[in-house]
Every structure is written in structure tokens, then in C-alpha cells.
Amino acid sequence: MDAMFGRLWNAVKKKEYAFPFWSAVIVGLVTHMYLFTNKFPNSDAMTSFYFDQNMITSGRWFLTVVCGISSYYDLNWIIGVLSVLYLAVASVVVSEFFEVKSNAVRCCIGALMVTFPAVTATFAYLYTADGYMLAFLLAILAAYLTKKYKWGFAVGGVCLALSVGSYQAYVAATILMCLFSLIMMCLNNCTFKELWSKAWRYLAMGGIGAGLYYVALKVLLAVQGKTLDTYQGIDEMGKLSLKTLPGKMIDAYHDFAAFALKGNVIINNGFSLCCVVLLIVVVCATALFCYIKSKAFKRWYHTLLLLVFVGLIPFGTNIIYFMSSNVTFHLLMRLQWVMFPIFAVVLSEKMLTIKASSDTASEESTVQEESVKKAGNKKPGVSFALIVSCIGVIGAAGLSYQFMLMDNIAYFNMNERYEKTYAYCLRLIDRIEQTPGYETGMPIAMIGVLDESKYPTTDITGDVTSNISGATGDMLIYKGEQYAAFMKHYLNVTINPIVGDQIIEIYNSPEYREMDSFPAESSIRIVDGIMYIKTEPIE
Numbered sequence: 385m386d387a388m389f390g391r392l393w394n395a396v397k398k399k400e401y402a403f404p405f406w407s408a409v410i411v412g413l414v415t416h417m418y419l420f421t422n423k424f425p426n427s428d429a430m431t432s433f434y435f436d437q438n439m440i441t442s443g444r445w446f447l448t449v450v451c452g453i454s455s456y457y458d459l460n461w462i463i464g465v466l467s468v469l470y471l472a473v474a475s476v477v478v479s480e481f482f483e484v485k486s487n488a489v490r491c492c493i494g495a496l497m498v499t500f501p502a503v504t505a506t507f508a509y510l511y512t513a514d515g516y517m518l519a520f521l522l523a524i525l526a527a528y529l530t531k532k533y534k535w536g537f538a539v540g541g542v543c544l545a546l547s548v549g550s551y552q553a554y555v556a557a558t559i560l561m562c563l564f565s566l567i568m569m570c571l572n573n574c575t576f577k578e579l580w581s582k583a584w585r586y587l588a589m590g591g592i593g594a595g596l597y598y599v600a601l602k603v604l605l606a607v608q609g610k611t612l613d614t615y616q617g618i619d620e621m622g623k624l625s626l627k628t629l630p631g632k633m634i635d636a637y638h639d640f641a642a643f644a645l646k647g648n649v650i651i652n653n654g655f656s657l658c659c660v661v662l663l664i665v666v667v668c669a670t671a672l673f674c675y676i677k678s679k680a681f682k683r684w685y686h687t688l689l690l691l692v693f694v695g696l697i698p699f700g701t702n703i704i705y706f707m708s709s710n711v712t713f714h715l716l717m718r719l720q721w722v723m724f725p726i727f728a729v730v731l732s733e734k735m736l737t738i739k740a741s742s743d744t745a746s747e748e749s750t751v752q753e754e755s756v757k758k759a760g761n762k763k764p765g766v767s768f769a770l771i772v773s774c775i776g777v778i779g780a781a782g783l784s785y786q787f788m789l790m791d792n793i794a795y796f797n798m799n800e801r802y803e804k805t806y807a808y809c810l811r812l813i814d815r816i817e818q819t820p821g822y823e824t825g826m827p828i829a830m831i832g833v834l835d836e837s838k839y840p841t842t843d844i845t846g847d848v849t850s851n852i853s854g855a856t857g858d859m860l861i862y863k864g865e866q867y868a869a870f871m872k873h874y875l876n877v878t879i880n881p882i883v884g885d886q887i888i889e890i891y892n893s894p895e896y897r898e899m900d901s902f903p904a905e906s907s908i909r910i911v912d913g914i915m916y917i918k919t920e921p922i923e
Contacts, residue, residue: 399487400479400480400484400487400490401476401479403487403490403491403494404472404475404478404479405472405473405475405476405494406472406494407475407490407492407494408468408474408495408497408498409472409494411494411495411498411784411788412468412471412472412498412499413465413468415498415788415792416464416504416507417464418792418795419460419464419507419510419795419798420460420461420464420465421460421461422460422799423802424508424795424801425860425870426508426798426854426855427860427861427862427866428509428854429509429511430865430866430869430870430873432458432511432512433457433511433869434456434458435458435511435512436448436456437452437512440601440604440608440610441610441613442612443552443601443612444550444551444552445549445600445601445604446546446600447512447515447519447550447551450514450515450518450519451512451514451515453518454466454514458510462514463511463513464507464513466514467506467514467516467517468498470518470521471497471498471503471517472494472498474497474517474520474521474524475494475497475498477525478493478524478528478561480528480532481524481527481531481561482565482568482727482730484733486733486777489729489730489732489773492726492777492780492781492784493726493729493730495781495784496722496725496726496783497722499785499787499788499791500721500722501649501791501794501852502649502715502716502718502721503517503719504790504795504852504855505714505716505852505853505854506716508794508798508852508853508854508855509716515550515551516550516554516716519547519550519554520547520554520557520719522543522544522546522550522554523543523547523554523555523557523558524557524558525540525543526540526541526547526558526589526593527557527558527561527562527586528540528561529543530562530588536585536589537586537589537592538588538589540589540593541588541589541590541591541592541593541595542592542593542596544558544590544592544594544597545592545593545595545600548594548597549597552704552707553704553716553717553718553719553720555593555704555707556700556701556702556703556704556720557720557723558589559590559700559703560700560701560720560723561723563693563696563697563700565582566579566583567690567693568731570680570686570689570693571671571674571675571678571690572678572680573679573680573682573683573686576683576685629706632705632706636699636701636703636705636706637698639702639713640697640698640701640702641698643713647851648850648851649718649721649790649851649852650783652790652848653786653848655782655786656782656783656786659782659786660779662776662782663725663729663776663779663780665775666728666729666731666732666772666776666779667727667728669772670731670734670772670776671731673769673772674734674735675690701720701721704717714853715851715852716853716854725779725780725783726780728779729776729777729779729780731776732772732775733776735768735769735773790848790849790852793848793849794845794849794855795855796845797843797844797845797849797855798855800842800858801843801857801858802860804842804858805859805861805870806874806875808834808839808859809867809870809871809874810875811903812867812902812917812919813871813875813877813879815902815903815907815908816828816879816908816915820910822915824878825878826880826913826914826915827880827881827882827913827914827915828864828880828881828882828914828915828917829864829881829886829887829915829916829917830864830867830916830917830918830919831887831891831918831919831920832862832864832867832919832920833862833920833921834859834862835901835919835920836858836921837921838901838902838903839858841858843856843857863881864883864887865881867879867881868880868881890914890916893911895916896916899918900918900922901918901919901921902917907919
């Protein structure tokens with residue numbers, strides 16, 4: 385056993401693993417520790433202090449398992465650290481998948497992986513974040529195992545099924561890694577046989593994963609006696625018709641362009657724009673260099689396949705459009721976008737390692753050897769390649785730093801939002817308890833939407849965080865159940881809000897309509913043993 389652990393330790397401490405892993409861990413903790421050591425709940429977290437994560441009705445039949453590793457309690461530090469560790473391992477896997485040699489590039493991969501704002505959006509819902517991050521790791525592993533091992537597509541299919549069974553959106557990360565792998569093979573002038581061998585294994589992995597996921601979903605739904613929910617069109621998952629396919633294709637490509645250019649995430653200010661431009665220049669220069677250097681243009685199918693694979697990128701990125709109908713994207717579903725800056729910095733390194741094509745004629749090889757000797761045995765183009773590679777690292781590191789700032793600006797607003805909500809609820813519960821006739825546990829009718837005109841706007845982060853789900857706005861809660869949960873856990877007060885059709889009747893009653901909005905004196909009254917509280921704007 386000692387020998388086994390010794391071999392395992394020797395493998396883990398290899399520097400090619402250490403650089404992306406520790407980069408992700410250190411940068412991840414620096415970026416997110418503020419959240420891990422504080423409690424900044426959002427509206428959903430109000431009812432998820434303990435949640436068994438049984439999301440079978442949303443198609444996430446494996447989520448309860450991956451979240452169970454940290455228990456089902458909302459434990460900030462444990463969940464946060466596990467999430468960072470999962471992303472750190474994912475960084476190592478990505479580095480190995482792309483066969484990265486440069487330690488600087490490996491560090492950039494780790495830093496980008498943990499700072500991308502989609503991670504922060506997920507951490508805004510921290511009670512489920514570790515399960516989602518493990519799902520992302522499984523999606524990355526699916527592509528890695530398929531590429532590296534002859535029969536890896538079978539195990540990769542299992543990993544993909546478990547990933548989709550935890551969170552469906554991350555299948556896009558698997559698809560992007562496969563596409564990027566095929567693109568690099570085209571740039572390296574691989575033979576058609578090599579391309580086809582890799583492509584069919586990727587397809588086999590996807591087919592196995594989809595099949596296992598669907599079978600497990602049907603079995604578990606039957607065992608639990610449940611059906612899929614209508615939320616985000618989950619109940620229509622897999623029911624894609626030829627009639628709707630063109631429209632979904634257009635939506636996928638339109639959304640890809642819209643998020644890339646106007647999503648306010650990747651390009652957030654002038655600094656991030658400069659970093660993105662640097663990475664785009666690096667990608668174009670490196671791709672052209674590799675395409676010419678490897679003589680890939682001599683095989684006509686490389687150009688055709690390269691165009692096809694590049695054209696499929698928006699489709700793969702937004703594959704969720706084709707998995708469920710009426711889907712509405714939010715940032716939690718866009719973690720796969722981190723693969724773009726990662727691929728850019730990875731590709732920049734390839735300019736240093738690209739080799740001439742294997743079918744170069746012997747006389748061409750002789751000419752190259754003679755030219756090398758005349759140049760003093762120096763490789764042609766190395767200085768240019770180094771410059772491009774350094775620009776890629778600078779662009780990736782700068783973008784990672786910008787992401788880190790965005791993340792902490794989001795956490796800044798989450799703290800402000802919590803403090804305001806706490807102060808507001810404290811004032812509200814004081815008025816409730818001072819109202820004549822109030823009794824603990826009596827039914828309370830409250831809509832929850834606030835009259836924002838009566839309170840100062842303190843969300844000064846909108847220009848930065850407008851698209852970071854779960855981190856924007858001035859207040860946390862907007863309905864009675866959330867008030868009840870917040871007051872129960874943070875103010876040690878019990879209220880009994882009315883829900884369902886009765887609240888609609890009260891909302892439309894003349895007694896409620898004639899009331900003023902809180903904190904006005906007439907904003908709270910008792911009618912027939914029910915306390916009415918009006919917080920919304922007056923029409």
C-alpha cells in the first residue's frame with residue numbers, strides 16, 4: 385500500500401501537474417475567499433440552507449450525489465474549497481489534454497479557470513456550487529479520456545453522462561474541447577485517417593454519454609414516480625423537430641455573437657478589450673503560422689474540415705438550445721466560455737512546438753537542414769514565435785486579473801445587498817410586532833416587491849456585474865416565503881406568509897389596493913385576522 389501511495393504521490397507532484405493545480409488553488413482562494421468566509425445569500429439560497437439536491441425533475445439525477453460529498457448544508461468554506469479543488473484538477477486535465485509544455489501557459493490555464501465570472505455566478509448560489517464544479521470536471525475528463533486512451537471513449541461516455549446528470553449545460557465544454565482538438569490536428573497536418581480515428585471516438589463518447597444519461601433519467605423518474613418540470617423547457621428535452629431546427633441554429637449563432645461582443649463579461653472595459661484583442665491576434669497569427677509551417681494547405685480536406693470545425697464552435701457552445709426548448713441563458717450556463725481564452729493561450733505555445741508535416745519530401749528536408757546550418761544551427765522563426773507566445777501569456781494573465789476584479793466587485797455588491805436587506809427586514813419586523821392586534825404566527829399577506837423610489841439605490845456595480853447572475857440588484861428577496869426564511873435564520877423571528885390563490889384574492893381586494901406602501905403608516909393593517917403588508921409601488 386505504501387508503494388502504491390508512493391507512486392501516486394510521485395505522479396501528483398510532477399511539476400507539469402503542480403503549475404496549473406497550484407495556480408488555480410492560490411488564485412482561486414485569493415479571488416473567492418471573501419465569499420467563502422462570509423454569508424451573502426441570494427433569493428434562492430433563502431430556502432436552501434439545507435437542500436438534498438434531488439433535482440430529478442430538472443433532469444439532474446446525479447446532482448444529489450455530487451453535492452452530497454459536502455453534505456446538503458450550505459457550508460460556505462467546505463463547498464468553496466471543494467469547488468476550487470475541482471477546478472484545479474480540471475486545469476491539470478485541460479493542460480494534459482492540450483499537451484501544454486510551458487509552465488507559464490499552465491499557470492494561465494489555472495488562473496483563467498477559477499476567475500472566469502461564470503464561476504462567480506455559480507458561487508452566488510454556493511449551496512450547489514461544488515456539485516456544478518464537479519460536473520464541469522467530469523465534462524472535461526470525458527474529452528480527455530477519449531483523446532488519450534484507445535478505449536477511453538467508453539469511460540469518457542460514463543463521465544459525460546454523470547456530468548449531464550448533474551448539470552446539462554456543461555456538455556458544451558466537452559464539445560468545445562473535442563472541436564479544438566480536431567482544429568489543432570488540422571493545423572498540424574494530420575492525416576485523414578488520424579482525424580477520422582479521433583472524430584469517431586469523440587462521437588462514440590457523445591453517443592454513449594447521451595444514451596446512458598437518458599436511460600438513467602427514465603429509470604429514476606419511474607422509480608421516484610415523477611415527471612420532468614416545465615422550467616426552461618426541460619420537459620421537452622430531446623424532442624427536437626426538423627421544423628424548429630433552423631430557428632434554433634439561428635438563435636445559437638446569434639446568441640454566440642451577442643454574448644461575445646455585448647455580454648459585458650469577456651469584454652467589460654478597455655483593459656479587457658485590449659487583452660481580448662491580444663488573444664485574437666495571437667490565435668490568428670499562430671493558426672496561420674501552423675497552417676503554413678506544417679504544410680497543411682497541401683491537403684485540401686484540411687482547409688474544408690478546418691472551416692467546418694470552426695463553424696461548429698457556436699453550435700457546440702450553445703448546444704443547450706438543442707437539448708431543451710424555450711431555454712433562457714444565464715451566466716451559470718456559460719462556464720464553457722472559459723475554454724476560449726484558454727485555447728488562445730494554448731495555441732500561442734504551439735508556434736514553438738509545431739513540426740513540419742510528416743510527408744515533406746526528402747529534398748525539402750535537406751534544404752531545411754542546410755538553411756539551419758547556415759543560420760548557425762538556430763531554428764528559423766523562433767524569436768517571432770517567442771514574441772507571439774509571450775503576448776498570449778500577457779493577454780491571458782491580464783484577462784484573468786480583470787476577471788478577478790469583476791468577481792470581487794460582484795461580491796462587494798452581494799455584501800451591500802445583504803446589509804440593506806437585513807436593515808430593511810429589521811425595520812419591517814419591528815413595525816409588524818408594534819401593530820395592534822398582531823400575534824406571533826398569524827397569517828401575513830405580503831407581495832414582497834419593493835417600492836424602489838422610497839429607498840436609495842446603492843448598486844453602483846451595474847456597469848460591471850450586469851450579467852453576473854445572482855450578484856446584481858439592491859435587495860435579496862421579493863416574495864413572502866423568502867421574507868419568512870430570512871427573518872427566521874437571520875432575525876430569529878417567525879412569520880407565516882400566505883401563498884397560493886389566497887394571496888391573489890387579497891392582492892386584488894379593495895382593502896389592499898387602498899393601502900400605502902411601506903414604510904408609510906397605512907402600509908400595515910389587520911383585516912379579518914390576516915395582516916396585510918404592502919411594500920410594492922402604488923399604482
